[in-house]
Amino acid sequence: MDYQSARTYLLSKPEAFEDFPFGPDTAVMKIKQRMFATLGYQGEHVAINLKCDPTEAVMLRDVFTAVIPGYHMNKKHWNTVFLDGSVPRPELERMIDRSYGLVVKGLKKIEREALLLSYGEAAIYR
Structure with missing residues (x-):
């Protein structure tokens, strides 16, 4: 997966949008003003930060050697994944x-329920 295919997949999530609060080099993907991913370059590799269950x-x-504790993130809840081809696309x-x-689970109940009503549980919690 390269930068563009990762960006396309991230933005395919229901009501996901892209923001650049940290400058033009780091795309932040959000749902209802909450960040669920960042996408940018670390050195010569594309890197994506993703929220994750601590365990x-x-x-x-x-x-995966391409998965490290979240760069500039809470390392308990976030991982950085380098898109170097070593992590299979289905796993990414x-x-x-x-x-x-x-x-989405952490959204206000009314926001979460509106998403579930509009898109269904399968689209939200794949």
Whole structure:
């Protein structure tokens, strides 16, 4: 997965939008003003920060060398994933889906229920 395909997948999530609060080099993907991913370059590699369950975050770091504790993020709840080709695309999509789902779960009840009503549980919590 490269920058553009990651960006396209991130923005395909229901009501996801792109923002640049940290400057033009780091895209921040949000749902209802809450960040669920960042996308940018770290050195020569594309990197994506994704929210993660703390236990799963550690397991992913143990399995994939391209997954490290979240760069400039809460390292307990965020991972940085380098898009260097070593993490299979289906696994990257699963991580993105999980990050989005975790943020949606933390939304206000009325916002969460509106999303579920509009898009269905399958679209939100893949």
